[in-house]
Every structure is written in structure tokens, then in C-alpha cells.
Amino acid sequence: MAVLDIDGKSLTIDDVCEVSDGKEVRFPSDGKIIETVEKSRKFLEDYIAKGYPTYGVTTGFGDSCNSQINPNKADSLQQTIVRYHGIGVGQKFSRKEARAIVLCRLNSDIKGGYSAIRAELAQMLLDLLNKDIIPVIPELGSVGASGDLTPLSYLGAVVMGERQVYYKGKIVSTADAFKAEGIKPLPLAAKEGLAIMNGTSVMTAVASLAWKSADRLSRISDFVTAATTEITAGNEVPFRAKVSEIKNHAGQIESAAYIYDILKDSKRCQKYEDMLNQIGTIGEKGFEKLNVKIQNRYSIRCSPQINGVFRDTLRFSKNWIEEEINSANDNPLIDFQAGAVFNTGNFYGGHICAACDYLRTALGNISDLADKQAEDIIDGKFNGLTENLIPYTDPKDPQAGLRFGFKAAQITISALRAEIMHYCAPVSIHSSPTEALNQDKVSLGTISARKLRDQIELLYLQFGVHFLAIAQAMDLVGAEMFSPFTKKVYSEVRKFSAFVQDDRELDSEAEKCAQWLKTTEIFDR
Numbered sequence: 001m002a003v004l005d006i007d008g009k010s011l012t013i014d015d016v017c018e019v020s021d022g023k024e025v026r027f028p029s030d031g032k033i034i035e036t037v038e039k040s041r042k043f044l045e046d047y048i049a050k051g052y053p054t055y056g057v058t059t060g061f062g063d064s065c066n067s068q069i070n071p072n073k074a075d076s077l078q079q080t081i082v083r084y085h086g087i088g089v090g091q092k093f094s095r096k097e098a099r100a101i102v103l104c105r106l107n108s109d110i111k112g113g114y115s116a117i118r119a120e121l122a123q124m125l126l127d128l129l130n131k132d133i134i135p136v137i138p139e140l141g142s143v144g145a146s147g148d149l150t151p152l153s154y155l156g157a158v159v160m161g162e163r164q165v166y167y168k169g170k171i172v173s174t175a176d177a178f179k180a181e182g183i184k185p186l187p188l189a190a191k192e193g194l195a196i197m198n199g200t201s202v203m204t205a206v207a208s209l210a211w212k213s214a215d216r217l218s219r220i221s222d223f224v225t226a227a228t229t230e231i232t233a234g235n236e237v238p239f240r241a242k243v244s245e246i247k248n249h250a251g252q253i254e255s256a257a258y259i260y261d262i263l264k265d266s267k268r269c270q271k272y273e274d275m276l277n278q279i280g281t282i283g284e285k286g287f288e289k290l291n292v293k294i295q296n297r298y299s300i301r302c303s304p305q306i307n308g309v310f311r312d313t314l315r316f317s318k319n320w321i322e323e324e325i326n327s328a329n330d331n332p333l334i335d336f337q338a339g340a341v342f343n344t345g346n347f348y349g350g351h352i353c354a355a356c357d358y359l360r361t362a363l364g365n366i367s368d369l370a371d372k373q374a375e376d377i378i379d380g381k382f383n384g385l386t387e388n389l390i391p392y393t394d395p396k397d398p399q400a401g402l403r404f405g406f407k408a409a410q411i412t413i414s415a416l417r418a419e420i421m422h423y424c425a426p427v428s429i430h431s432s433p434t435e436a437l438n439q440d441k442v443s444l445g446t447i448s449a450r451k452l453r454d455q456i457e458l459l460y461l462q463f464g465v466h467f468l469a470i471a472q473a474m475d476l477v478g479a480e481m482f483s484p485f486t487k488k489v490y491s492e493v494r495k496f497s498a499f500v501q502d503d504r505e506l507d508s509e510a511e512k513c514a515q516w517l518k519t520t521e522i523f524d525r
Helices: 013-020 032-049 071-084 095-109 119-130 149-159 174-181 192-197 201-231 241-245 250-263 272-279 303-325 350-378 407-422 445-477 484-493 507-519
Strands: 089-092 138-140 164-167 170-173 333-335 340-342
Touching (some): 013 095, 013 201, 013 303, 032 071, 032 119, 032 333, 071 192, 095 149, 095 192, 095 201, 119 149, 119 192, 138 149, 149 192, 149 201, 164 174, 170 174, 201 250, 201 303, 201 445, 303 350, 350 407, 407 445, 484 507
Antiparallel strands (some): 089 138, 333 340
């Protein structure tokens, strides 16, 4: 992979994902980033020397901001904030997540010189990424108000040669990793503890990776709708371009187009006009009971409207996340060109929390939609197939009456849907004051981002089970009746899951399918 230039203002979600996977980074070759960082640092050092109280630099933190120290203690103060925030607990962020965290913090800290870090610290953060020495960060302990103080303290501690890191596939002491790479610890200097810790980089990094994973689900969901339409011999009217264009929403238009592009070549999906011709007119009859329904159930007919909301939520949440990635979000902020020091609240993670809240709600609706579509294809009452997708069975077959097919699979799908719904409650409304009432209104952005990540994992499992049922139904119908793309997906699923003739355990096959869905590019049409 090519090396990524980072400049504090143009990082994208895709960039974050690539660096989390190991892509190297560098500063632009024109040297302007380091020049700006050095000018800002010089202004801050001169300002501190004047003896004025500077929040978190020559004063205490939070509610303790009314205590001032001599500038000669400023370096020790930053090292102190890192150490007393070493109270993160619970599971650890993965190495990939932690790489994204380091990148987001570095990108913010070099933006416009507003964080006033030393060039040495910027280089150290760069080196940690490129040498793949990545802090081990506990997930729990941030309220996302003064930024992600506690989790980011683990990055600050690693810079100083303390705590633990991911290194060469293991968790080792930072001291050992530094020794192996010939790196000297860098004691933090005035303001640098705040510059690393007082920001939104944990929630933003986690949200970035989660967004990328969620984006893939929008196309998977639309495929499931197309396959369900084919299995149930539905018609294609709801997916015609004109229908969504007169509704106006871009997400719905995209969703309908994706589905229609699959269905247009299907022998199983009915063209509305052909269906009417087959039915014929009622003529002189006063009443006639048709053997077909001329419109699809809501779970098919309204699916572009449902997944369209998700697609549009992805669109605006991406903007919010990328704006946050490229923000200066610690406190205080230094504007050396204007000669000003701003005591502010850019560390507040409200946009990230809200974006993740909205995404979880939209994903909940996708999960619920899929649950109803699973009913459409598993329950023989709605599709003309067998009960619970069992094979067609001769009554004289010794296994007759002993097959239950996908009965339990549907239960698992519904159970996962229930778990997923539990994640839909907004986190952003649950602010609770802390830190001696100084942090009296907090964002909880990191909690919201983690919940989004966890919810997405469950939805992949739900679809993993669902795809096994789709393949089973296709075999019962006759796979040759389906669109070329649906058959292509079917062929991929059949590589790790065979037709269920006699009942067997499907757990490992469902999990393999979920893992395949996370990585395949087949749906990127």
C-alpha cells in the first residue's frame, strides 16, 4: 500500500481503515506541517513564561483549575495527568482499533498547530504507527466529555515508555518494544498530556471502523430483498426508478436501483404487466378470487423506503465523522497567528455520539426488516415452498416427519434481532454529571461508538444465518430460475454450506457465512 500523507485536514474514513490495517503514514514533504507545529509550540512556551495561568498547563485540571503552579512544574503536571488516568478497565480495543486511535490523535494534534505539541511528539506518534508499536487500551472509562481522557492516557503513557503495547503479534511492555526498535521514551512536556488525552480520537476511530462495516450492510440488505422477491415470486414494481424518484430521497433511489438491477434478469421475479396479462380481466363476473396477490408484502414492497433511511443515515453520519476526524479537539487551543489561547469545549463528542445513535436505530430497522423477510422465505405459507425449507419428501421416506429444516434457524434470526434492538436506545440522552460537577454535561460518544460496533457484529451473524436459508430456498425453487447475480452469491455460499437434506448443526456454517459477508467484495456492484 502507498504511504498516506496526513495533514490534519483531509483524513477520510477510508484512510483510517487502511491505516488500521497497517498502511504507513508520513507528513507532507513540503515541511509546512512541522513548521507550523514548531511556531505554535514557540508561542506557547513564550506565553507560559509570562506567568499567566494557562488551563491544564500551569493550573490544575477540571474542577481544580483554580490552583496555579509555577511554569517549572508544567512538564511534571502533564506526566501526572497521564498516570492518574490509568484507570481504564474491561476488554481491550483491538490492535486495529488502537492503530486507528493513534492516527486520529496524531491528525488532530498537527491540525494548524492548535494543539501546540512539540515536533518530537508528532514524530513519535508517527513512529508508533510505522513501527507498529500500538498501545493496549481498555475500552471502559470514558464519558466522552473532556474527550477520551482515560483511554487516551494509555497512548500518552506509551509515548513515555510505560504500560503495554501490541508488538509483533504479542502484548509486551512498552519498554521492551522500544528497546527492540531502538526508540527512546519521550517524557511529555507542557500541555502535551492534554494534547494527547483531551480529545475525541477514541470514539472517532471506533466510529470510523464501524461506519465502514455498516456501509457494507446496506448493500447486503438490498441483496436480501432482491433474493426474497425472487424466492416469493414477487413483482418488480416497487423497485422501478420512477417510483423512488417521485419520493425524492436519495437513499431510497439508490436502494431501489440496486435491487432492480438484480431483479431485471430474473426468471422468477414477475413483471407486473405480464402478471396482469396472465390474470386477465374479470369480464362479466361480479367477484373472482385470484390465485395471486398483485402487490408484495410490506417487507418487500417497502424495503427501499426502509433501507433508504439507512443509506441516507450513512451519508450524513460519514460527513459528521470525517469532520470530527479533521478537527482540533483538545483544550486549551492555541492560535499562534492571532496570539490567542482559547479555553473551550471542542473535546465534546456530541456529533460522534449522535451519529452512532442514528446509525444504530437505522440498523435496527434493517435487522427487523430481515427478520420479516426470513419469515417470508422460511414459512411455507407465504412462498409456496416446503414447511421450514425442508426437502421435498416422499411420505414413504424413512426420514419423513423427522426433518425440521430451518425452524430453529428462524428462531436464531429472531433472537439476534431482539439483541440488536437492545442496542437501538440512544446513548446521547443519558448524560450524567461527574468530576465534582465540572463535567456536568457529557457526550458519552465512546459508549455510543462501541455499541454501534457491537451491534454491527450481531447483524452480520443474523445475515449469516439468513443467507443459509436463502440458498436452501433457491435449491427448492431451482437455482436456475434466479438472476445471474443471485446465482453468483448462491455459488459462494455453497462453497462452505451444502444443501440441508437431513437436519444437522448449522452453527459453524452460519458463522463462516458471517465472516465471508464481512470481507467479500461481491456486493460492491
